[in-house]
Amino acid sequence: NAGVTQTPKFRILKIGQSMTLQCAQDMNHNYMYWYRQDPGMGLKLIYYSVGAGITDKGEVPNGYNVSRSTTEDFPLRLELAAPSQTSVYFCASRGTDSRGIGYTFGSGTRLTVV
């Protein structure tokens, strides 16, 4: 099924460990986003990309890095995990035609840093 695929769905990290959250979409969308959702809160933008090779910071980029080597993939890297990064992470993509105004979201990754 076409959509946005995120892996893993759950992960527990120890403080100081690193990991990469994977995100892939098969809709040929140019725009991709990483959001985090803290308990009881809306989503906050971490990083976004408007196309392969182009990335930019969102509201809360500190502690994260991204790359966009292909249109399909947009991995999010956490270096030196901290308890403040405990959150649910959503990847999303968006097309550029009028019907693509709405986002397509992945199912999320629940990350706990202990």
Added chain:
Amino acid sequence: AQTVTQSQPEMSVQEAETVTLSCTYDTSESNYYLFWYKQPPSRQMILVIRQEAYKQQNATENRFSVNFQKAAKSFSLKISDSQLGDTAMYFCAFMNYAGNNRKLIWGLGTSLAVNP
């Protein structure tokens, strides 16, 4: 900067009844989009309905409709004939038409419980 405010952290409604969720926003832009997203316990973020600011007609999707008041910067969601499956968090979101990134600005959400 744009902001989105949802003033009702929690709401409940009886099955088959109608409920309205409130959302206000602040922007100096004239062209933008507004969205309501549903997040059930499965955590999946699902688009419920969207409204283009240049359209005066309120958007409708089956049992879901909006009351878009551009001058008042208000964008409420009405759910008719509420069903148990409507139980979820509902987020209001704003997207500026201008600019390259078209990022979404989110409200804090309203937790809706539909009671049998």
